[in-house]
Amino acid sequence: MSPFKYGxxxxxxFFCPRPELERRLAEHIKSGQHVAVVGPRRTGKSSLVLETVRKAKGVALFHVDFLDVRSRAEMCKRMVTSLSRLESSDSWLSKMMKTLVRLRPTLSIDPQDGSPTVSIDAREAAELGSLDSVLDALVAQTARRRICVVFDEFQDVMDIDDGENALAVLRSRIQLDTNTPYIFLGSVRHRMLDIFLNSRSPFYHGASLFDVGDIAADDFYKFLCGRFTTGRRIFPRESFDAIAAAVRNTPGYxxxxxxxxxxxxxxxxxxxxxxxxxxxxVIFAxxxxxxxxxxKQLTALQVQVLTTISVRGGREVFSGDFLSAANVKSVASVKRAVTRLIDEGLVYFADGEYKVDNPFFAEWIRRR
Ligand SMILES: Nc1ncnc2c1ncn2[C@@H]1O[C@H](COP(=O)(O)OP(=O)(O)O)[C@@H](O)[C@H]1O
Ligand SMILES: [Mg+2]
Structure with a gap:
């Protein structure tokens, strides 16, 4: 079995220790400080936070992933599932059923891991006030015991209808829950900054920003060597350096x-x-x-822009040079193409440059 995990x-x-970050994060958790962890996908945000909470003594974990959440009802459903994971005892589950009775809860078995899970009626979940009820149930628990609340891919809450209002409801409850640490994770930098740094946002100054950065190269190299050693493979440092450089140092890749x-x-x-x-x-296969x-989902023009970004990089994509390299006539067309590529999650903008999100995809395109 492979000693490596990704995705x-x-x-x-499977976790390469990041002692300095773990220590700082553990301090925030201990003091009940809210933090927003912002960084590209696959850089190890979720792993770092979950591992740190797991190691914290006497702290239970409440973790909800809002990735691609489409409605307030779905938000509520995901939160209820996480609530039922707080404890596995029968008495806990029946207590939850009672607390959430207004949302017509049912007990079911999770098809993936076989664990009992409480879920709520879809129609009730869509009612106004369902989010308040679920948050009430959560806050009733944080008042009783030490819980670290982790909202993952938090920026996606903004995508639901009336996302702004959902944020306002969340903020008003969290504000009253003064001793509980809330950790907000997000992979889309500009949207996370909009939530926490824009003065019109309900979460303005609602958390301090926490950067995970790269795993120190020496530490990660040592960790990976150890993993290869379990199968008697030898992994020279120059191979590690070549890989890290090719994938922008991203741990997942x-x-x-x-x-x-x-x-x-x-x-x-x-x-x-x-x-x-x-x-x-192997990866291309x-x-x-x-x-x-x-x-295939893209227009010919969007493919031309994507290919040009992959081949020559995504700086100054509105320059004459880029337009002629991509064989596109107008700046407006490049703008539209780039917007679509970002919406599809294929490209993102950081440090003054458009980048293809997945470096293997970029390499695959370059070879076509
Ligand atoms: N501390 C770590 N040690 C080893 N691998 C890691 C670590 N952090 C991240 N990774 C790698 O990155 C992948 C994605 O990690 P994840 O925590 O899901 O990132 P993110 O939440 O930033 O998208 C993991 O499957 C693993 O391959
Ligand atoms: Mg994550």
Whole structure:
């Protein structure tokens, strides 16, 4: 079995310790300080926060992922599922059923992990006031015991109808819950900043910003070497450096390449930089169909812009040079194309540059 994990949160032996960040975060949790952790996807935000809460003594975890949440009803449903995970005892579940009786709760078995879960009636969840009821149930618990509340991919709450109002309701409850640490995670920087730094937002100054940055290269290298050693592979430092440089130091993508290297090797192998090409072949074989599908959803012009960003980088995409390289006539067309690429999550803007989100996708496009 591969000792590498990617595309999910990691814990225990799959988690490379980040002592300085864990210590600072643990302090915030202890003092009940609200924090907003902002950074690109796959940089280890969720793993860091969940692992830190797990290690904190006497602190229970309430974690809800709002990724792609589409409505207030769905927000409520996800929060209720997380509430039922706070404890696994029968008495807890029956107590929750009583507390949420207005939302017509039912007890079911989670098809994924077989655990009993409380879910609420879809129509009741859509009623005005359902979010207040769910938050009441949560705050009743935070008043009783130490809980760290984690709202993941929090910026997606803004995408639901009346997201602004949902934020206002959340903020008004959280404001009264003074001793509980709330941690807001977000992968879309400008939207998270809009929630926490815009004076018109209900969450203005509602949390202090916390940057996870990169995992220190020496630490991550040592960690990955240890993982390779479990299968008697040797992983030279220059291979690590080459991989890290190719994927903008992103831990999730580094682990994905390591996993592919693992698949393409056997015990006793030395994994030199030349082997990275074989790892890429493994990744393209796994992902190629998704990449083709993503491209098929785009217009020819959008593909031209995406290809040009992949090949020559995404600085000054409205310049004459970029337009002629992409073979696009007007700045307005590039603007529209870029907006669509961002909406599709294929491209993001950071540090004055448009970047293709997935470096393997960018490489796949360059080779087409
Ligand atoms: N501390 C870590 N140790 C080892 N791998 C990590 C660590 N943090 C992140 N990763 C890698 O990144 C992937 C995504 O991590 P995750 O916490 O989900 O990131 P994010 O929440 O920022 O999207 C994980 O599956 C793992 O491959
Ligand atoms: Mg995450």
């Amino acid at each position: 999910c949160t990691v814990s225990d032996e 580094i682990q994905e390449v390591c996993d592919a290297l693992w698949q393409a090797s056997t015990e006793g192998d030395v994994l030199s930089p030349g082997d990275i090409e074989r790892a890429l072949a 796994r992902e190629g169909e998704h990449f083709s599908f993503a491209v």
